[in-house]
Amino acid sequence: MAGTSSRTRAFPRARILILDALAGLFRSWVAEVSTLAWLGLALIAAIVEVSVPHFGFAFVSLGAVAAAVAAYFGASVIVQIGLFVVVLAVSLIALRSRLLVFLAGHGVPSRTQPLIGRHGVVTTDIDSIVGGGRVNVGGEDWAARAAERIPSGVNVRVVGADGIVLEVTRE
Numbered sequence: 182m183a184g185t186s187s188r189t190r191a192f193p194r195a196r197i198l199i200l201d202a203l204a205g206l207f208r209s210w211v212a213e214v215s216t217l218a219w220l221g222l223a224l225i226a227a228i229v230e231v232s233v234p235h236f237g238f239a240f241v242s243l244g245a246v247a248a249a250v251a252a253y254f255g256a257s258v259i260v261q262i263g264l265f266v267v268v269l270a271v272s273l274i275a276l277r278s279r280l281l282v283f284l285a286g287h288g289v290p291s292r293t294q295p296l297i298g299r300h301g302v303v304t305t306d307i308d309s310i311v312g313g314g315r316v317n318v319g320g321e322d323w324a325a326r327a328a329e330r331i332p333s334g335v336n337v338r339v340v341g342a343d344g345i346v347l348e349v350t351r352e
Contacts, residue, residue, distance in 0.1 A: 212255050219249035219261065240277065244269035293342035296323075300338050300352065307331040307349070316349055323347045 223245035230238035248265040256264070296318050307314025307327045316325040316337055325347045331337060341348035 212252055215252040215258065215261065216249050219245045219252055219265075223249065237273075237277070240269050240272045243272050291342070293323075293345060293347060296339050296347060297341060298339065300336060301347075301349070303331050303333050303335045303337055303349075306333050316347060318347065325349050327351075 223242045226238040226242035226245060230242065244265040244267075247268040248261040251261045251264050299318050301316045301318035301323075303314060303325070304317050304322065305313075305315035307316075307325055307330065309327055309329050312326045314325045314327070314331065316323055316339075318339060324345065325337075326343075327337070327349050329351070331349070331351060336352045337349040338352050339347050340350050
């Protein structure tokens with residue numbers, strides 16, 4: 182009987198070691214799966230950002246990468262989610278407006294803006310009631326309107342523009 186008691190004592194120790202090893206493997210597996218899940222979210226957010234560039238999903242991707250790093254180093258799921266939310270919020274608040282200004286540029290330049298103040302000649306009568314007429318400014322033909330009727334051949338000055346229609350007055 183003495184031999185059986187040592188066997189029963191050895192068996193629980195081996196069982197504990199096996200369960201410990203399995204628990205360690207499970208923790209390692211969970212860390213790997215959560216890391217891959219966060220990286221998957223980062224990839225999906227990056228693809229959405231490239232497909233629909235409204236400049237918001239890039240920050241989701243950034244937060245997911247930060248959470249993936251935390252998962253890789255074994256942080257709990259609560260810490261991962263907290264880090265994701267903090268990085269997402271801070272990057273949105275601190276970076277989005279600055280990056281939009283930096284990347285937006287000056288927009289599409291206006292073709293009519295340089296014509297304001299220049300002189301031209303009416304080529305088709307400008308009727309203030311109907312609003313139609315044409316002028317030649319800088320060798321180019323433009324649609325024009327004026328507050329008064331201006332006949333063909335009269336010299337005018339461009340005082341403004343509404344889209345591609347020039348607003349003119351008599352000289």
